[in-house]
Amino acid sequence: MRRKLVVGNWKMNGSLAMLAELDAIAAAAAAHADVDAGVAVPTTLIAPAVARVPGFAIGAQDVHAAEKGAHTGCVSAAMLVEAGAVFTIVGHSERRHDQGETSQDAWAKAAAAHKHGLGVILCCGETEAERDAGRAERVIQAQVEKSLPENADGSWLTLAYEPRWAIGTGRTPTLDEISAIHSIARARMRHLVGDRADGIRILYGGSVTGDNAASILGAPDVDGALVGGASLTAAKFVPIITAAA
Ligand code: 13P
Numbered sequence: 001m002r003r004k005l006v007v008g009n010w011k012m013n014g015s016l017a018m019l020a021e022l023d024a025i026a027a028a029a030a031a032h033a034d035v036d037a038g039v040a041v042p043t044t045l046i047a048p049a050v051a052r053v054p055g056f057a058i059g060a061q062d063v064h065a066a067e068k069g070a071h072t073g074c075v076s077a078a079m080l081v082e083a084g085a086v087f088t089i090v091g092h093s094e095r096r097h098d099q100g101e102t103s104q105d106a107w108a109k110a111a112a113a114h115k116h117g118l119g120v121i122l123c124c125g126e127t128e129a130e131r132d133a134g135r136a137e138r139v140i141q142a143q144v145e146k147s148l149p150e151n152a153d154g155s156w157l158t159l160a161y162e163p164r165w166a167i168g169t170g171r172t173p174t175l176d177e178i179s180a181i182h183s184i185a186r187a188r189m190r191h192l193v194g195d196r197a198d199g200i201r202i203l204y205g206g207s208v209t210g211d212n213a214a215s216i217l218g219a220p221d222v223d224g225a226l227v228g229g230a231s232l233t234a235a236k237f238v239p240i241i242t243a244a245a
Pocket residue numbers: 009092162166167168169170205206207208226227228229230
């Protein structure tokens with residue numbers, strides 16, 4: 001009942017020249033009508049990316065929670081909409097780590113994005129120390145509790161589980177570990193927003209590649225993937241979209 005969703009996150013990579021990769025990515029997405037796909041590009045590339053592949057979902061990687069004002073270097077939801085973005089990531093672990101963002105920040109950013117009609121990919125994930133201490137499940141429960149907007153539903157919000165230690169490392173949790181966390185996250189969302197939680201997709205992210213995509217995407221309660229490194233070229237990303245079909 002939940003359509004698979006595969007989203008690329010280019011992080012601080014890319015250039016106008018690299019937008020050529022989007023041609024084949026958008027074509028693959030169009031060819032697989034049963035899969036939703038998108039790419040979150042750097043802010044400066046949003047408008048040119050939308051112009052290059054109109055109709056393909058281009059998103060942002062972050063948004064400021066405020067409408068406007070004295071926030072040097074930041075970008076508002078309205079600005080992202082004007083640039084042509086249709087969704088934004090919030091609460092990515094790199095922003096939590098590099099910029100000190102909290103789950104409360106992610107909550108406020110998600111609400112601001114939704115107010116302006118942007119879809120939201122809300123990220124959660126434990127560190128390696130937290131997993132080693134047996135605290136992964138509690139960390140995810142707490143992050144979901146603090147960051148999930150009260151009016152969340154699957155029409156605009158997607159949860160992404162990205163264990164920090166699996167991002168860019170080539171290491172992934174076992175399929176059982178992924179499904180266990182997804183099921184705990186869904187139970188927590190159900191507790192918070194009731195039946196609406198059943199429509200909210202939960203993506204897995206962290207070292208997803210064309211080689212492991214089919215098994216990860218086939219695991220129970222995995223509704224898609226959030227892909228970093230392997231989304232930077234069509235050659236690596238298209239097989240992941242295909243694996244979701
Ligand atoms: P990698 O796919 O490079 O591990 O990155 C995952 C990620 O952080 C996507 O948001």
